[in-house]
Amino acid sequence: MLLLLLLTNAFVLLPWAGAGRITGGKEAVAHSRPYMAFLKIKNATNTRRCGGFLIRPDAVLSAAHCVDMKGSVSVTVILGAHNVSRPEQSQQKIPVVKKFIHPEYSGNGGKNDIMLLKLKKKAEINEYVRNISFAKENEHVRAGDLCTVSGWGRTSLDPPPSDVLMEVELKVQKAKICQQVFSNYQPQTMICVGDENRKKSTRRGDSGGPLVCNKKAYGIVSRGKKLRFFPEVFTRISHFEPWIREKLRSFAIQDIPGSPSSK
Incomplete structure (x- = not known):
């Protein structure tokens, strides 16, 4: 019988921003879910964690409410992790250079709670890191x-x-x-x-x-x-697939030197 496992605090009618609990779950087999991304999210005063998942070597999907914080917010993605308390050799730590939050996202009721993250560099795809x-x-x-x-x-x-x-x-x-x-x-x-x-x-x-x-x-x-x-x-x-595809197409344009979105 599975042990009772809890992943965060009691939560409110607001989106779950930054901690989490799984009840009635189990520890995953190490690196059995190579698409999983661990997000470190910081502003001037706070640090929180969220999950995400790799959909392309340069792109991670997550929830918009994860970055719903005051002031400037920075995000670092850690891929290939199982135990995030130590620097495993399998881990790839990559900063996020662009956050695409759905334009109609609302923290009130969690409407359109989706975000696409552009990584500073492409992840190295291997047995520990793969997209889904x-x-x-x-x-x-x-x-x-x-x-x-x-x-x-x-x-x-x-x-x-x-x-x-x-x-x-x-x-x-x-x-x-x-x-x-x-x-x-x-x-x-x-x-x-x-x-x-x-x-x-x-x-x-x-x-x-x-x-x-x-x-x-x-x-x-x-x-x-x-x-x-x-x-x-x-x-x-x-429902958001067309929006995701549109943003992924924009990645290449942003990489062109001198393009409006690269400045």
Whole structure:
């Protein structure tokens, strides 16, 4: 029987910004999820952590609320990590040079909670670091589908976050379940996920991590409700695929010396 594992603090009706917990999960096999990205996010006064995932050697997807902080925010991505408390030889630490936050993102209700990060250099693809495919505009998960979420977060309510990558299996739920709990739940842009028995869940530190179904990313950990493990809201990636593709195409233009976006 799996031990009860918790990855953050009790969370509120706001997006989960920076810590996280997985209830009823387990430690992931080291480097079994080579697409996972550990995000170190800093402003002048605070540091927080979030999850993310590599979709191209130069691009990471995450949740917009992860950088919803006052003042200038810097992000460093660590790829190839299992234990983030030590400098593993497998790790690649790469600064983010550009943050693309969805223009219609709103911290009020977590609408359009998605962000694309451009890395300063391309990641070296190897056995520890690989990108993951993400859902296209016409690809959807259905209620009852089993998916996996991974992240680094607290293993109980109060202690420090987990050093090692944790994972939990969760079920896609019918939209009406989240509509009963979240007044601003939008089925076209969000996925309702969770364990109806309330034995398994994610929380704030797993924000930005992927909901992986059949080896493809379909959702992004977004938000939940205070003191309630079920249900949870994930950003629906398929809805945002055109926006993601548009931003990825802009990467090459920005790299051209003298281009307006390179200045």
